[in-house]
Amino acid sequence: MTNILLIAFAISLIYMGIANRLSTYINILAVQGIILFGVSFIELIQINTINLIFILFETIVFKTIAIPLFLNYVIKKNKIVREAEPFLPDFLSVVIITCIILGSFILSNIITGVHIQKMFFLVAISALLSGLFIIITRKKVVTHIMGYLVIENGVFILSLSTGNKMTMLVNTGITLDIFVSVLVLGVFVNRIGNTFEEMNVDNLTNLKD
Amino acid sequence: MPGLVFILIIITSFFFTGIVIRTKSIFSGRKGPGIFQPMKDIWRLLQKENVYSQTSSFIFKIAPDIYFASVLIAIMLIPFGTQKGIFSFDGDFVFFAYILAVGKFFSIIGALDTGNSFEGMGASREALYSFLAEPAFFILMGSLALLTGYTSFGDIFNGIHFGSYISYAIGTLASFVLILIAMIENSRMPVDDPKTHLELTMIHEVMVLDNSGFDLGLILHATNLKFAMYGAIIANLFLTPGREWYFSIPIFIGVQILFAVVVGTLESFIARFRMSHNPQFIFTITSISLLIFFAVLLILGKYF
Amino acid sequence: MFGYYLIIAFFVGIVSMLNRNRVVRILLLGLFLAIQTAITIYAYFHLNESNTIYFKFDALGVIFMCVLTLLSYTTIYHSFIYLQHRKDSSRSQSIYFAALIILIIVMTCAYLASHLGIMWVFIELTTLSVAVLIYHERTPLSLEATWKYVFICSIGITITFIGIILLSIAIQETEITNFSFKAIPDQLLHVSASWLKMIFLFMIVGFCTKMGLFPMHTAAIDAHTVAPPPISAFISTTLMNVGFISIFRTYSMFAHTSILPWMNMILFLCGLISIIVSAAYLLKVNHLKRMSAYSSIEHMGIAAIGIASGGIGYFAAIFHMILHSLVKASVFYQIDQFHRNFRTYMINETGNYFKRNLPGAMVFLLLLIAITAMPPSGLFVTEFWIFKALFTSGHFFILVLALFFLSIAMYSLAKNFLYILFNQTKNLLPAEEKPNPTETYSQYILLALVVYLGINPPAGMINLIKDAVINLP
Incomplete structure (x- = not known):
């Protein structure tokens, strides 16, 4: 079952490549939150209850409900254009994300000698690289944050793959996740929205040589 | 009885489009025509005489017949649960894909033969989209072949039922991809709109502008047959092995009806893409089937 | 002891955030400096004693802690001058100093952490606390730089976290999983080389954001440009030392595995490309603070090459980082005075600094x-050792390239500084206020220290550095 959820996660990454509305991105992030909820529920059912509740709370309340709502609020409040405005054509985005998945697959097979669930590794590395790719190729500050959230989701999947031995690690990662996301999202996005007319990286190119 | 599935597919094709149209009309709040109405239209066309343009050659005359025949041959390869199709040999899914491609090739050069610029445009789009959708089908069949260890339709669908949840999970994903492939191959909604009335935005419809009468009837019915054919492949993923025909046939018909309803629903709720968005959409399907391929590799533990 | 330090120092930080009175603020800062000095001295005399599970007064940490404590004095002093001239409100001054105190505390913790996870957490905290300081001027430019800094550092730290997870996967098959720097090397002996390489790559990319090495050097540059000059001094010295320590500890962790040559190659690459990039930008840069920032990146590249060349290079790299901290901090302190004299950082809008402010010009x-590592400067000694290590390890090609690009960087630095000092072609507005020579004393002291340490390094320091590199091959 976990495998199917992880494949669904990877499909959501591909879909992110062709999505051209910000609302679609937000929906994808919410769906990813639900998928992470499913995966963590299946994988971590054996750990103690408080940790489990903490992790499930993080995935459902934070990733699936709070962040999408907040992003919607930011987009409405700052009157951001609804298109994602990538620098690349969508077709190329899909091709590149497919190549990323292919590359992660090859990487997961080259690396040997360590016992790891390869499916987790594959999806986590794909999410990391796709998130970086989205950050690089999209124009808006909001899409940068979305790319960052995709990276965080990848990290979450990878930390799940350490299994129930390493609950401390998972919790640390989650705490960081919440901390940084709240800070970055809450403080800076609104500040940037208030300071500049449009939340575009074009406005953030004054510092150069 | 090897011919059973052939007969079933032919029967399904009679009402398939009707269900799609009925679903769409219900969703849009109309009563809609009866489910055999498309078949009656086709029957009316089949009784009519062909009209040929003076500029077209014999290619234009034989193209619809070859197109229709190719679809029929492809249908003969489809198995029915544990029963093999009329033909079955190793690697027959490659033959399946290419016999359809032959049909498509003829319909494309038939369209080019008319010398109509609109038809040439439609033909080029059709060629591009089939070209993009082809890897998706092959990778998907490849992963199924890898999962089972066989290379013919009959054996693959025989072997896929090892009862674990993986086969059903892969089956669900595979049917998702197959539905999308069927939508593209039959020029349906997100990619093409059969109801469009502007030549510039047409893909498949613009190719058959010059066909009339009997030929047009054949082409229209070939679409129905293709839908039923893909429905049969999807149904095969869920047919339970070792059951009698009185189980299998209701499952088959049920899956076909469900497929038709899904197509109708999709068409009601999805807007048509801009023409420039089509290639990436079709490539997405290839990516998804590639993912399924990797998943099968990882689940089976077969690495290189 | 360290626990008490943390509690009291954090308490001082919080009180100074709430406080609005100038006298109390000075008292609080004095108290904080006293605590910081006390813990430094205590640490020096209790070397290698583990106070808590997660912190340890090891040689490497204590060296940089001493540098931090020394620079805290000067930075707080120059911050006072800076804030006084900006006429900031009492509230924003409180926030500034509270963030500065917290920054110093978390940097101390990051130096002394003996546990990988703890170090990582405190490195993340340095990003957050320094972000408040970078954003101090509240302009669109500072917002842009802060955003970029926080965003890139967050991505970097996330990538490092992936490395840590992979490390935990690698060592979870051993009996006890222990993330202290002492225990990790033994657990890594059975892990395959390809997996180790991947872990190293992820961790190093993340830590490069802090040290300002090649793949992630861009964030630090922008942060330098807009931060208040005393804070730029901190970013460029102690904060980069945090990155250096993390990279050095990671390197020592893997140093006894089979991937040592490969690791050296990666560090050579990072270091060399950092030097090349900084030399290229130095040729065209026109903003004095950006110029200093690029010069920092060049020195980080030299330090990375020093680690990679091994042998005496380890020793020299640490020594280089210490001396560079002293020199670069004084550069930024002087830039503050320079800016008040000219009201701009643009090099081509200034000139004839010798006439306007003789002590500052000196x-x-x-x-x-000092910064171009000419002989009386201590940096000359360390760079000489690093190049000697390169020579003995047989990396002639890297040596030649590094020397070539270093001379380009030297030329550009000299050109720009001499333009500022002597160019008389422009009719510039007179300075609004008379420059105050007392502001330059701290820089003279630091420079004298650089020369002294280079010529006659005290035995205590030598022993500390030797102790820090003792476990390396």
Whole structure:
């Protein structure tokens, strides 16, 4: 079952490549939150209850409900254009994300000698690289944050793959996740929205040589 | 009885489009025509005489017949649960894909033969989209072949039922991809709109502008047959092995009806893409089937 | 002891955030400096004693802690001058100093952490606390730089976290999983080389954001440009030392595995490309603070090459980082005075600094000698050792390239500094206020220290550095 959820996660990454509305991105992030909820529920059912509740709370309340709502609020409040405005054509985005998945697959097979669930590794590395790719190729500050959230989701999947031995690690990662996301999202996005007319990286190119 | 599935597919094709149209009309709040109405239209066309343009050659005359025949041959390869199709040999899914491609090739050069610029445009789009959708089908069949260890339709669908949840999970994903492939191959909604009335935005419809009468009837019915054919492949993923025909046939018909309803629903709720968005959409399907391929590799533990 | 330090120092930080009275603020800062000095001295005399599970007074940490404590004095002093001239409100001054105190505390913790996870957490905290300081001027430019800094550092730290997870996967098959720097190397002996390489790559990319090495050097540059000059001094020295320590500890962790040559190659690459990039930008840069920032990146590249060349290179790299901290901090302190004199950082809008402010100009001239590593400067000694290590390890090609690009960087630095000092072609507006020579004393002291440490390094320091590199091959 976990495998199917992880494949669904990877499909959501591909879909992110062709999505051209910000609302679609937000929906994808919410769906990813639900998928992470499913995966963590299946994988971590054996750990103690408080940790489990903490992790499930993080995935459902934070990733699936709070962040999408907040992003919607930011987009409405700052009157951001609804298109994602990538620098690349969508077709190329899909091709590149497919190549990323292919590359992660090859990487997961080259690396040997360590016992790891390869499916987790594959999806986590794909999410990391796709998130970086989205950050690089999209124009808006909001899409940068979305790319960052995709990276965080990848990290979450990878930390799940350490299994129930390493609950401390998972919790640390989650705490960081919440901390940084709240800070970055809450403080800076609104500040940037208030300071500049449009939340575009074009406005953030004054510092150069 | 090897011919059973052939007969079933032919029967399904009679009402398939009707269900799609009925679903769409219900969703849009109309009563809609009866489910055999498309078949009656086709029957009316089949009784009519062909009209040929003076500029077209014999290619234009034989193209619809070859197109229709190719679809029929492809249908003969489809198995029915544990029963093999009329033909079955190793690697027959490659033959399946290419016999359809032959049909498509003829319909494309038939369209080019008319010398109509609109038809040439439609033909080029059709060629591009089939070209993009082809890897998706092959990778998907490849992963199924890898999962089972066989290379013919009959054996693959025989072997896929090892009862674990993986086969059903892969089956669900595979049917998702197959539905999308069927939508593209039959020029349906997100990619093409059969109801469009502007030549510039047409893909498949613009190719058959010059066909009339009997030929047009054949082409229209070939679409129905293709839908039923893909429905049969999807149904095969869920047919339970070792059951009698009185189980299998209701499952088959049920899956076909469900497929038709899904197509109708999709068409009601999805807007048509801009023409420039089509290639990436079709490539997405290839990516998804590639993912399924990797998943099968990882689940089976077969690495290189 | 360290626990008490943390509690009291954090308490001082919080009180100074709430406080609005100038006298109380000075008292609180004095108290904080006293605590910081006390813990430093305590640490020096209780070397290698583990106070808590997660912190340890090891040689490497204590060296940089001493540098941090020394620079805290000067930075707080120059921050006072800076804030006084900006006439900031009492509230924003409180926030500034509270963030500065927290920054110093978390940097101390990051130096002394003996546990990988703890180090990682405190490195993340340095990003957050320094972000408040970078954003101090509240302009669109500072917002842009802060955003970029926080965003890139967050991505970097996330990538490092992936490395840590992979490390935990690698060592979870051993009996006890222990993330302290002492225990990790033994657990890594059975892990395959390809997996180790991947872990190293992820961790190093993340830590490069802090040290300002090649793949992630861009964030630090922008942060330097807009931060208040005393804070730029911190970013460029102690904060980069945090990155250096993390990279050095990671390197020592893997140093006894089979991937050592490969690791050296990666560090050579990072270091060399950092030097090349900084030399290229130095040729066209026109903003004095950006110029200093690029010069920092060049020195980080030299330090990375020093680690990679091994042998005496380890020793020299640490020594280089210490001396560079002293020199670069004085550069930024002087830039603050320079900025108040000219009201701009643009090099081509200034000139004839010798006439306008003789003590400051002398500082610039001496700094030019120090930073380009000309003989009386201690940096000359360390760079000489690093190149000697390169030579003995047989990396002639890297040596030639590094020397070539270093001379380009030297030329550009000299050109720009001399333009500032002597160019008389422009009719510039007179300075609004008379420059105050007492502001330059700290720089003279630091420069004298650089020369002294280079010529006659005290035995205590030598022993500390030797102790820090003792476990390396």
